Amino acid sequence: xxxxxxxxxxxxxxxxxxxxxxxxxxxxxxxxxxxxxxxxxxxxxxxxxxxxxxxxxxxxxxxxxxxxxxxxxxxxxxxxxxxxxxxxxxxxxxxxxxxxxxxxxxxxxxxxxxxxxxxxxxxxxxxxxxxxxxxxxxxxxxxxxxxxxxxxxxxxxxxxxxxxxxxxxxxxxxxxxxxxxxxxxxxxxxxxxxxxxxxxxxxxxxxxxxxxxxxxxxxxxxxxxxxxxxxxxxxxxxxxxxxxxxxxxxxxxxxxxxxxxxxxxxxxxxxxxxxxxxxxxxxxxxxxxxxxxxxxxxxxxxxxxxxxxxxxxxxxxxxxxxxxxxxxxxxxxxxxxxxxxx
Amino acid sequence: xxxxxxxxxxxxxxxxxxxxxxxxxxxxxxxxxxxxxxxxxxxxxxxxxxxxxxxxxxxxxxxxxxxxxxxxxxxxxxxxxxxxxxxxxxxxxxxxxxxxxxxxxxxxxxxxxxxxxxxxxxxxxxxxxxxxxxxxxxxxxxxxxxxxxxxxxxxxxxxxxxxxxxxxxxxxxxxxxxxxxxxxxxxxxxxxxxxxxxxxxxxxxxxxxxxxxxxxxxxxxxxxxxxxxxxxxxxxxxxxxxxxxxxxxxxxxxxxxxxxxxxxxxxxxxxxxxxxxxxxxxxxxxx
Numbered sequence: 001x002x003x004x005x006x007x008x009x010x011x012x013x014x015x016x017x018x019x020x021x022x023x024x025x026x027x028x029x030x031x032x033x034x035x036x037x038x039x040x041x042x043x044x045x046x047x048x049x050x051x052x053x054x055x056x057x058x059x060x061x062x063x064x065x066x067x068x069x070x071x072x073x074x075x076x077x078x079x080x081x082x083x084x085x086x087x088x089x090x091x092x093x094x095x096x097x098x099x100x101x102x103x104x105x106x107x108x109x110x111x112x113x114x115x116x117x118x119x120x121x122x123x124x125x126x127x128x129x130x131x132x133x134x135x136x137x138x139x140x141x142x143x144x145x146x147x148x149x150x151x152x153x154x155x156x157x158x159x160x161x162x163x164x165x166x167x168x169x170x171x172x173x174x175x176x177x178x179x180x181x182x183x184x185x186x187x188x189x190x191x192x193x194x195x196x197x198x199x200x201x202x203x204x205x206x207x208x209x210x211x212x213x214x215x216x217x218x219x220x221x222x223x224x225x226x227x228x229x230x231x232x233x234x235x236x237x238x239x240x241x242x243x244x245x246x247x248x249x250x251x252x253x254x255x256x257x258x259x260x261x262x263x264x265x266x267x268x269x270x271x272x273x274x275x276x277x278x279x280x281x282x283x284x285x286x287x288x289x290x291x292x293x294x295x296x297x298x299x300x301x302x303x304x305x306x307x308x309x310x311x312x313x314x315x316x317x318x319x320x321x322x323x324x325x326x327x328x329x330x331x332x333x334x335x336x337x338x339x340x341x342x
Numbered sequence: 343x344x345x346x347x348x349x350x351x352x353x354x355x356x357x358x359x360x361x362x363x364x365x366x367x368x369x370x371x372x373x374x375x376x377x378x379x380x381x382x383x384x385x386x387x388x389x390x391x392x393x394x395x396x397x398x399x400x401x402x403x404x405x406x407x408x409x410x411x412x413x414x415x416x417x418x419x420x421x422x423x424x425x426x427x428x429x430x431x432x433x434x435x436x437x438x439x440x441x442x443x444x445x446x447x448x449x450x451x452x453x454x455x456x457x458x459x460x461x462x463x464x465x466x467x468x469x470x471x472x473x474x475x476x477x478x479x480x481x482x483x484x485x486x487x488x489x490x491x492x493x494x495x496x497x498x499x500x501x502x503x504x505x506x507x508x509x510x511x512x513x514x515x516x517x518x519x520x521x522x523x524x525x526x527x528x529x530x531x532x533x534x535x536x537x538x539x540x541x542x543x544x545x546x547x548x549x550x551x552x553x554x555x556x557x558x559x560x561x562x563x564x565x566x567x568x569x570x571x572x573x574x575x576x577x578x579x580x581x582x583x584x585x586x587x588x589x590x591x592x593x594x595x596x597x598x599x600x601x602x603x604x605x606x607x608x609x610x611x612x613x614x615x616x617x618x619x620x621x622x623x624x625x626x627x628x629x
Contacts, residue, residue, distance in 0.1 A: 059433070115438070116571065120616055123609040124613070130606050249442055249445075249446055288449060292443045293447055303432065
């Protein structure tokens with residue numbers, strides 16, 4: 001029974017079902033607030049996909065991800081509030097800026113071995129926070145940035161309304177997921193996974209480590225910048241606490257709960273946790289009491305997250321059903337590869 | 343000129359605290375190869391336990407310090423047993439994520455009981471020593487002397503006792519240590535316990551001249567990481583020298599450059615150093 005249900009989830013049509021469900025969501029949401037919560041979950045999911053590229057595929061724990069998210073938000077916020085740019089040019093500028101900074105940070109940090117990279121990025125994240133907080137002439141300091149431009153609908157749609165904004169974010173999310181899916185099936189995506197499985201091994205296959213890692217890092221910071229810019233366009237007000245390292249930890253939790261290195265995991269993890277914490281409002285303040293042990297339990301018992309572990313289990317089951325006794329070497333387990341599921 | 347000496351005192355104070363925290367971190371890294379991101383949380387819990395014992399239960403400062411050290415050591419051992427021990431054969435990224443999980447949990451628990459307000463913790467050493475115009479508050483003197491005593495005690499423990507020798511043996515050569523029958527579990531627990539004790543002492547020494555709040559470990563742990571990278575991951579003298587470098591850089595940088603950017607100095611230094619020497623300043627070869 002569970003297996004039947006599982007194979008439904010793996011069916012190629014499942015992702016279209018999910019998209020239809022997301023498109024219809026505003027119709028059966030009981031109020032606008034729910035649509036708003038869903039839109040913000042989607043914004044976070046886009047950023048989590050970015051983290052998935054560098055941490056999930058490439059295996060480098062990036063602890064500056066929340067910082068890049070905030071950089072995207074601040075680029076858009078400052079350009080629109082202080083320099084009168086409209087949303088879309090500022091949005092493009094935010095993408096370019098986070099990509100460029102991602103390149104700079106990546107070139108320096110990705111030469112570092114495992115632990116050093118995590119520590120370095122932790123410090124980068126903290127420097128971003130301190131600069132946003134202290135560089136008052138540029139960033140307004142602790143007061144934050146107000147009057148951020150909303151996305152321009154060119155007279156056709158009003159993106160200050162929740163429902164149109166929801167569809168805008170959904171469009172970006174679908175694009176982000178589509179791109180991630182393409183990436184995972186491409187040679188580049190497989191190269192990233194080869195790097196995760198071991199630097200030396202990847203190098204022995206003739207993979208240029210620095211070039212590929214930097215590319216993955218730039219892609220990931222651009223995702224973060226995109227999510228940050230959308231966030232600023234939604235909230236219309238940002239402050240230095242948006243660069244708090246807590247956001248990075250949140251995103252790691254979403255990624256891990258859903259399934260690190262999978263395609264549908266980050267979305268399911270993010271939407272799931274955002275909804276659970278939203279519906280249990282009293283949890284909001286103490287959610288870390290649950291998140292903390294959850295992270296520990298996941299890395300010890302389900303290192304591939306719920307989606308990842310489920311996929312492994314499904315794969316084993318399907319092999320059992322397809323070939324009860326004979327043909328042992330049918331397919332190599334996808335246990336360590338990139339999943340091409342919904 | 344007096345201001346210059348004043349800055350030296352400030353640098354020594356900061357350096358002592360950072361050095362103690364970094365010492366615990368570098369021990370755990372050097373012996374078990376775990377970059378313990380939760381170490382800052384142990385430091386924070388140490389401060390809160392002292393606060394709890396002193397302010398809520400009315401214990402004496404020294405008693406509170408000892409009690410806090412025992413509690414945090416126990417907590418650190420618990421972390422090793424429940425979290426890092428099961429993960430010893432996992433990919434390195436798992437250790438780090440699990441450590442972040444511990445950090446989030448400890449902070450949330452402390453916040454649940456004490457809230458996120460800033461608190462003040464007093465100590466019996468409120469006097470000020472005046473050496474011909476050079477002013478040294480007693481608490482700062484206590485920090486410097488206390489750190490010195492702890493470092494010497496740790497050295498004596500590692501060099502002169504059998505338990506210390508097993509720890510050193512395992513740091514030098516894991517396989518060799520196993521061959522001669524050293525119990526790896528015992529050494530792992532000892533190492534975590536020592537790192538917890540050092541964190542609790544550092545926090546209790548520093549709390550009276552700073553504030554106590556749940557996020558207080560963040561900056562300190564990041565600086566401790568900067569220090570152990572400076573000093574070579576796993577090196578004990580490196581942690582002490584690195585602590586002093588950061589302490590002085592901050593005291594003088596804060597005075598001569600800018601107070602609001604003084605926290606950036608350490609991180610800027612790290613970014614600079616790792617850009618030039620990816621393996622750290624004094625590292626003999628990364629683990």
